[in-house]
Amino acid sequence: MSKKIIQLIIVALVCIPAVSASEAQPVDLQKCTICHGKPSHKKVDDSGHVTSLYVDEKILKSSVHAGKACTDCHGDVTEIPHRAPPQKVNCTRCHYFGNPSGAPQDVDYRAYSKSVHGQAAAAGNKEAPWCQDCHGNHNIRSHEDPASNIFRTQIPKTCGKCHLDIYAAYKESVHGEALYEEGNEDVPVCTSCHGEHNILSPKDPESTVYAGNIAEACSRCHAAEAIMGKYGIDIEQVATYEESFHGMAGKLGSATVANCASCHGIHDIRGPEDPKSSVHIDNIPKTCGRCHEGANTNYAKGKMHIDATKKDAGIVYYVAFAFKWLTIMTLVGLVGHILLDLNKKAKRARSKKT
Ligand code: HEC
């Protein structure tokens, strides 16, 4: 009871001068921080759970929203003490295309509502991220600021808050290790493969990580000599894949053949020399064996990415050879057919005229 009385006294001290000064003024920063500016300010729920209600004004002042007042975001806090519990902040009050508030316009905000996250949030999934779950609450910063949740090297941790197992696997992968141990800027973080506001389920054919699109996602880097040259990694991997049985069948629409991730893994990709790698020689029987019964360590003969245009590629060479000539002969036949047809039509037209 005494707490209520103290609160009422504070409210009286806070509100009365404000009302007399100017009636139409929104409740300003000063007044919110009288309570929320105290590090000890907290609430305890019925089950004894303690939540801090402390807000460090300095953090807000150093964020991109330095010029904003508390109620610009907490627009529903109109009474002190708060009669209704404040609602979750809706960032799209200001952040939408065509907004007059000065929030950036070059961001595709609509992509979020179509994403797997936006759809799940709209359907009432409490675990799905809202804007603030990725960007932060009061400490929102530009992606260029190393202290930002969305600074490149911070992104895996930001996504990893919810996707714990994937984050753990990524950290130990060849990509994650290079990011954390060497600060390598060429390796992919979550958003390099998945996108940011437009993240879709891998089952969605529009997704960058849909089975049929994975080779393309890896190729952005693995087919680029400018990037791979630095690490002595062959860019042939992509071309040899495309010319392999798997690549050709994939192009012809097969969803059951191996793509880069079926052999290399996804979040736990490692170099072939690493004994834990799915493409390490000792693990070949297991990796290929998932689809090829009875595969042994000789199955990949230590070399999987073989150049199909060379005879030592064995069966792959002959199939590639046959496939190439089949394509050429089909095209020759088709063009021949069209020419003959045109010739016939021209003759008929001439005979009609005469
Ligand atoms: C008289 C002290 C006091 C003042 C002034 C005050 N608040 Fe509060 N605020 C509280 C208390 C106490 C709670 C906890 C209410 C509860 O859930 O029991 C709270 C809760 C909140 C919450 C919800 C936090 C949560 O997670 O439950 C928000 C947001 C908030 N206040 C924003 C503001 C804003 C914005 C202002 C200024 C316009 C403001 N408050 C002014 C005392 C105050």
Ligand code: HEC
């Ligand atoms: C850029 C928008 C924005 C501004 C400006 C802002 N807040 Fe918040 N605040 C949030 C978000 C987002 C949360 C997280 C809860 C939620 O999603 O609603 C939050 C949470 C809170 C909470 C709950 C405790 C916590 O830290 O999670 C309190 C209390 C609070 N804000 C008070 C304030 C006060 C006081 C100010 C002014 C000094 C302020 N806020 C300014 C966006 C904002």
Ligand code: HEC
């Ligand atoms: C009251 C309007 C308003 C609200 C509400 C608001 N913002 Fe902003 N936001 C802005 C403005 C204006 C800027 C541009 C600030 C500047 O450039 O000085 C901005 C900038 C940003 C930036 C930095 C953009 C850049 O290019 O550096 C991010 C990120 C951001 N807001 C995210 C959020 C999130 C997340 C929320 C919800 C928690 C939110 N904003 C709520 C008005 C708002």
Ligand code: HEC
């Ligand atoms: C799943 C996490 C996630 C969610 C949810 C999310 N964002 Fe983002 N957002 C990002 C990432 C990551 C970037 C960084 C892009 C980059 O590196 O250029 C970003 C960039 C931005 C930017 C540009 C910032 C800058 O520094 O250039 C703004 C503004 C922004 N988001 C606002 C929003 C708003 C508003 C929402 C909700 C409608 C939202 N975001 C939801 C992850 C998210």
Ligand code: HEC
């Ligand atoms: C606040 C928690 C949270 C954060 C942060 C978060 N996610 Fe999610 N994510 C979820 C939830 C929950 C789902 C499941 C939505 C559903 O399908 O109902 C999901 C779904 C996904 C899916 C689709 C999974 C599937 O099988 O359909 C991908 C991909 C994804 N998230 C990637 C990311 C990336 C990348 C980031 C960081 C940029 C991120 N998430 C940040 C909670 C989060």
Ligand code: HEC
């Ligand atoms: C090198 C590219 C790449 C990187 C980096 C990457 N992913 Fe993925 N991710 C994929 C691919 C490809 C799939 C689809 C796998 C499949 O078909 O099942 C996927 C699937 C997912 C899924 C859904 C399937 C599942 O296992 O639940 C989630 C969630 C996800 N990734 C989150 C993340 C997060 C979080 C990070 C960062 C820590 C991340 N990804 C980094 C390529 C990547």
Ligand code: HEC
């Ligand atoms: C954003 C660029 C980028 C993307 C996208 C990317 N990688 Fe990488 N990858 C790298 C870089 C850079 C390295 C070298 C890291 C190092 O050695 O420090 C690497 C290393 C590797 C290695 C280890 C090679 C070795 O010999 O050690 C494998 C295997 C690999 N990537 C496979 C993949 C697969 C499969 C995909 C798609 C699912 C993929 N990568 C997507 C940039 C990328």
Ligand code: HEC
């Ligand atoms: C995700 C399942 C999958 C994985 C994993 C896989 N393959 Fe295949 N592979 C296929 C399918 C399906 C075909 C048949 C393609 C077609 O002609 O339609 C095929 C065809 C082949 C062929 C040509 C036909 C033959 O049987 O001689 C070779 C060689 C081959 N795979 C080798 C490998 C090797 C080596 C590995 C492991 C490094 C591997 N595959 C992993 C699905 C897979």
Ligand code: HEC
């Ligand atoms: C059928 C299984 C299979 C598929 C599909 C596959 N790889 Fe590989 N990959 C391997 C094996 C086995 C090795 C190790 C032996 C070797 O180098 O031939 C390897 C090695 C690599 C290496 C390391 C080469 C080096 O120089 O250290 C990279 C990078 C790579 N693959 C990328 C890719 C990319 C990108 C794709 C998709 C475009 C892909 N792989 C598709 C099985 C596969």
